[in-house]
Amino acid sequence: MVNPIDPTATGFLLAENRNMPMHVGGLQLFEKPEGAGRGFAREMYEQMRDVEQIAPLFLKHPHRSARTAGQLVWLPDEEFDVEHHVRHSALPKPGRVRELLELCSRLHSTRLAWERPLWEATIIEGLRDGRVAMYTKTHHALVDGVSAMRLLADVLSTDPDERDMPAFWGKQPSRRREEPVSDGGASLADVSATTVRTALALASEAAGMPGALIRTLNKSVRNETSALSLYAPRTMLNQSITGSRRFAAQDWPVERLRGVGKATGTTINDVVLAMVSGAMRTYLADLDALPETSLISMVPVGLNAKQSHLASADGGNAVGAVMVQLGTHLADPADRLSAIHRSMKDGKESLSAMTPAQILAMSALGQAPAILGPILRMQGIVRPPYNLIVSNVPGPRTPHYWNGARLTGTYPLSIPINGMALNITCTSCDGKMCFGLTGCRRTVPHLQVLLQHLDDELAALERAAGL
Amino acid sequence: MVNPIDPTATGFLLAENRNMPMHVGGLQLFEKPEGAGRGFAREMYEQMRDVEQIAPLFLKHPHRSARTAGQLVWLPDEEFDVEHHVRHSALPKPGRVRELLELCSRLHSTRLAWERPLWEATIIEGLRDGRVAMYTKTHHALVDGVSAMRLLADVLSTDPDERDMPAFWGKQPSRRREEPVSDGGASLADVSATTVRTALALASEAAGMPGALIRTLNKSVRNETSALSLYAPRTMLNQSITGSRRFAAQDWPVERLRGVGKATGTTINDVVLAMVSGAMRTYLADLDALPETSLISMVPVGLNAKQSHLASADGGNAVGAVMVQLGTHLADPADRLSAIHRSMKDGKESLSAMTPAQILAMSALGQAPAILGPILRMQGIVRPPYNLIVSNVPGPRTPHYWNGARLTGTYPLSIPINGMALNITCTSCDGKMCFGLTGCRRTVPHLQVLLQHLDDELAALERAAGL
Numbered sequence: 001m002v003n004p005i006d007p008t009a010t011g012f013l014l015a016e017n018r019n020m021p022m023h024v025g026g027l028q029l030f031e032k033p034e035g036a037g038r039g040f041a042r043e044m045y046e047q048m049r050d051v052e053q054i055a056p057l058f059l060k061h062p063h064r065s066a067r068t069a070g071q072l073v074w075l076p077d078e079e080f081d082v083e084h085h086v087r088h089s090a091l092p093k094p095g096r097v098r099e100l101l102e103l104c105s106r107l108h109s110t111r112l113a114w115e116r117p118l119w120e121a122t123i124i125e126g127l128r129d130g131r132v133a134m135y136t137k138t139h140h141a142l143v144d145g146v147s148a149m150r151l152l153a154d155v156l157s158t159d160p161d162e163r164d165m166p167a168f169w170g171k172q173p174s175r176r177r178e179e180p181v182s183d184g185g186a187s188l189a190d191v192s193a194t195t196v197r198t199a200l201a202l203a204s205e206a207a208g209m210p211g212a213l214i215r216t217l218n219k220s221v222r223n224e225t226s227a228l229s230l231y232a233p234r235t236m237l238n239q240s241i242t243g244s245r246r247f248a249a250q251d252w253p254v255e256r257l258r259g260v261g262k263a264t265g266t267t268i269n270d271v272v273l274a275m276v277s278g279a280m281r282t283y284l285a286d287l288d289a290l291p292e293t294s295l296i297s298m299v300p301v302g303l304n305a306k307q308s309h310l311a312s313a314d315g316g317n318a319v320g321a322v323m324v325q326l327g328t329h330l331a332d333p334a335d336r337l338s339a340i341h342r343s344m345k346d347g348k349e350s351l352s353a354m355t356p357a358q359i360l361a362m363s364a365l366g367q368a369p370a371i372l373g374p375i376l377r378m379q380g381i382v383r384p385p386y387n388l389i390v391s392n393v394p395g396p397r398t399p400h401y402w403n404g405a406r407l408t409g410t411y412p413l414s415i416p417i418n419g420m421a422l423n424i425t426c427t428s429c430d431g432k433m434c435f436g437l438t439g440c441r442r443t444v445p446h447l448q449v450l451l452q453h454l455d456d457e458l459a460a461l462e463r464a465a466g467l
Numbered sequence: 468m469v470n471p472i473d474p475t476a477t478g479f480l481l482a483e484n485r486n487m488p489m490h491v492g493g494l495q496l497f498e499k500p501e502g503a504g505r506g507f508a509r510e511m512y513e514q515m516r517d518v519e520q521i522a523p524l525f526l527k528h529p530h531r532s533a534r535t536a537g538q539l540v541w542l543p544d545e546e547f548d549v550e551h552h553v554r555h556s557a558l559p560k561p562g563r564v565r566e567l568l569e570l571c572s573r574l575h576s577t578r579l580a581w582e583r584p585l586w587e588a589t590i591i592e593g594l595r596d597g598r599v600a601m602y603t604k605t606h607h608a609l610v611d612g613v614s615a616m617r618l619l620a621d622v623l624s625t626d627p628d629e630r631d632m633p634a635f636w637g638k639q640p641s642r643r644r645e646e647p648v649s650d651g652g653a654s655l656a657d658v659s660a661t662t663v664r665t666a667l668a669l670a671s672e673a674a675g676m677p678g679a680l681i682r683t684l685n686k687s688v689r690n691e692t693s694a695l696s697l698y699a700p701r702t703m704l705n706q707s708i709t710g711s712r713r714f715a716a717q718d719w720p721v722e723r724l725r726g727v728g729k730a731t732g733t734t735i736n737d738v739v740l741a742m743v744s745g746a747m748r749t750y751l752a753d754l755d756a757l758p759e760t761s762l763i764s765m766v767p768v769g770l771n772a773k774q775s776h777l778a779s780a781d782g783g784n785a786v787g788a789v790m791v792q793l794g795t796h797l798a799d800p801a802d803r804l805s806a807i808h809r810s811m812k813d814g815k816e817s818l819s820a821m822t823p824a825q826i827l828a829m830s831a832l833g834q835a836p837a838i839l840g841p842i843l844r845m846q847g848i849v850r851p852p853y854n855l856i857v858s859n860v861p862g863p864r865t866p867h868y869w870n871g872a873r874l875t876g877t878y879p880l881s882i883p884i885n886g887m888a889l890n891i892t893c894t895s896c897d898g899k900m901c902f903g904l905t906g907c908r909r910t911v912p913h914l915q916v917l918l919q920h921l922d923d924e925l926a927a928l929e930r931a932a933g934l
Contacts, residue, residue, distance in 0.1 A: 018580065042560065079909060084711055087573065088566075090557040092592050093509065099555075106554065110577040113485065115709045115909075125559050126593075242582045244551055442546060442582075 009141035025413030033404030041125030053171035091126035156400035233291035241440035249411035251432035263465035278457030322347030334464035411436040476608035492880030500871030508592030520638035558593035623867035700758035708907035716878035718899035730932035745924030789814030801931040
């Protein structure tokens with residue numbers, strides 16, 4: 001039962017240290033089903049805990065010893081202890097979102113232990129609006145953010161009356177697949193994450209590191225591809241980080257973003273980026289730390305980018321990366337939005353002109369930020385290749401339920417790394433665009449104010465679009 | 468403002484790893500003052516957080532760099548962030564002690580970050596009996612368990628009407644010392660912890676390790692002193708541990724223990740040890756893991772042991788260590804109690820016959836369990852020198868208050884280490900003997916059942932004593 005760990009996952013495990021835990025998180029909010037009593041959160045916790053069979057992904061843990069010749073391997077946890085992994089917690093009064101975000105910040109700041117399977121879930125009660133929250137933490141060696149969303153979608157139901165549904169980590173009975181995670185119009189999952197991983201694994205097994213990535217980076221330095229910019233300004237975000245996290249989350253109706261997009265001929269994702277741009281401009285200016293040139297954001301995109309109107313490939317994994325000029329040096333919201341739209345279009349076009357090998361290499365940028373740093377340093381590149389990561393992962397379009405509890409919001413918690421202290425990840429859910437901002441608590445002070453800035457910026461974009 | 472870290476504290480810092488965090492914890496339970504509203508926990512949290520000045524002990528953090536030539540030094544935290552250290556949490560319903568212990572287990576399992584001062588405190592609301600709990604975590608490099616108790620006593624008041632009291636980590640105004648921590652009859656603090664530390668520090672600076680300890684250990688192997696036994700049986704407790712903790716706590720009226728002691732001519736501490744002995748016997752037998760020979764417990768004692776009727780030196784620090792045969796191989800509770808009484812008496816006598824240098828060396832056993840392991844291995848000693856640590860730290864005898872909130876219980880959370888997976892520490896408070904059991908979650912399964920066994924054993928001792 002010993003399984004080797006593929007090099008990408010190994011990279012995530014080895015890159016991890018106390019200041020840089022390598023787990024992704026998710027905060028889900030559920031509305032109690034009609035008629036549910038005050039004990040619903042406990043029932044949910046018990047259902048999650050007392051799952052009959054756990055999926056193999058959630059039973060294995062990494063192991064390294066002399067017997068494995070120092071290689072990291074997956075071993076099943078022979079003493080699996082579900083109560084270590086599934087937890088029940090509560091918010092102090094008054095049970096606002098503020099208390100919830102504080103708890104999630106703390107939960108996201110602690111590392112997963114290698115001696116156990118690399119995940120935790122906490123059912124959280126005490127929100128004054130009666131909703132029940134769930135925070136999940138999964139090591140990046142197990143899943144990336146997109147896989148985590150699919151895992152979630154796989155286990156939820158579109159039927160509010162369905163019951164006896166297993167926990168997310170339960171072994172799935174062979175249920176019908178509910179529906180594609182989103183549109184499902186074009187089948188974009190030509191290259192699945194598994195394929196990419198395997199290809200990467202092969203490449204890096206041969207070379208000892210992702211060789212194709214190095215070649216792409218070298219090309220970029222010589223400016224042969226516009227998809228990768230190495231001319232990002234230095235900012236306060238691009239420093240070493242500490243281990244403590246701060247998490248902020250909020251959602252806005254997708255309709256508002258769509259409205260701005262329609263009125264300006266841009267995509268929803270452009271609007272997301274414009275919100276981030278305006279918010280970062282205000283934030284940095286307030287701290288007297290706004291660089292003169294534009295911030296550059298790394299944006300993971302779908303492989304078949306032309307057909308996609310969302311940043312991430314619908315139904316597939318976001319496996320490419322585009323470097324987007326956020327236009328933070330521009331004073332006008334409309335100017336910023338159109339700069340982003342152009343930059344995104346350029347990036348996607350150059351991406352679609354790339355060879356599969358180049359795309360595979362680009363994908364490593366999205367999948368392996370932790371691995372990127374050391375590689376860049378080895379290449380003598382000391383400036384940050386980009387300033388922050390903004391990623392938009394499609395979520396379920398229609399209402400989804402877990403044993404009758406409606407999923408009303410899902411907010412990603414991502415991985416700040418040394419040199420990249422802030423990560424913004426959005427996902428759509430139940431008609432809302434849910435933003436999750438994860439930052440190093442020390443390097444990104446007053447992270448919560450970004451929520452207000454995002455809100456202000458959406459209003460400014462609406463005014464600029466004449467709405 | 469760079470201060471070198473003394474070698475003992477350095478030892479605690481360097482011995483620490485993911486599986487073996489080196490912090491001590493405390494769980495305090497407070498009764499709300501009369502007339503306090505539902506928001507009392509929040510008020511307490513805010514008072515604790517909004518402290519005007521933090522004591523220097525709680526502002527320094529360890530640092531090591533090329534500039535300090537690789538030496539660990541204390542640096543003030545220039546970006547001290549009180550909200551990282553003082554936290555507010557809640558228990559899920561029904562808010563029993565069980566939920567409290569689960570939360571404390573989790574809080575005690577995570578490490579303190581070196582980039583910040585080495586402490587955390589969490590105010591916990593939601594106990595159904597209305598009490599407010601506080602869990603504190605302090606690195607062993609800052610304080611030992613006894614100092615932590617003194618810190619607590621220093622900041623509490625015997626006056627229920629006193630208000631405007633600072634947080635525990637606040638800078639103390641020069642208040643009168645309330646009263647000695649306990650009896651205060653004999654002045655036993657002849658050698659304070661600081662003195663010991665300094666002496667140890669000097670010795671180990673010279674030798675690179677506590678040389679006197681090595682000499683004492685060598686003598687013990689040759690059986691020249693009965694205070695140290697190296698003939699403890701192997702048990703399931705004496706294995707490598709994992710990083711996750713389980714904590715159990717309960718209290719019993721000191722009067723009941725005193726009653727047994729009076730009827731049998733033994734001390735309260737003997738009765739504590741007999742409770743532990745009986746409980747461990749039942750626990751290990753249930754797991755089919757009871758060794759044929761007696762478990763041996765390391766018991767920290769006061770230096771002037773003859774004058775003390777408690778295991779720890781009243782008013783001073785517990786700086787010696789006695790190895791006590793717990794008599795777990797004996798079937799009868801009365802037999803176990805008298806075996807313990809004899810063994811404890813022998814140990815104390817041999818301790819009082821030791822030279823100051825030997826006593827200093829013994830003290831390292833109590834103060835530096837983490838340092839002990841590697842040293843033992845270096846000496847080729849592979850059997851555990853003892854099976855578990857049982858320590859009894861005197862707490863306040865009279866009711867104490869923090870801004871009117873009465874301290875009704877205080878339960879220590881200690882440090883399991885590799886080879887010593889369970890630690891039992893007791894402290895008296897408000898007429899109760901409060902037990903805190905801290906174990907490795909994996910190595911010590913079903914830790915909670917020990918509470919029932921302790922309870923059963925006290926009843927059995929009472930019956931045996933004809934009470």
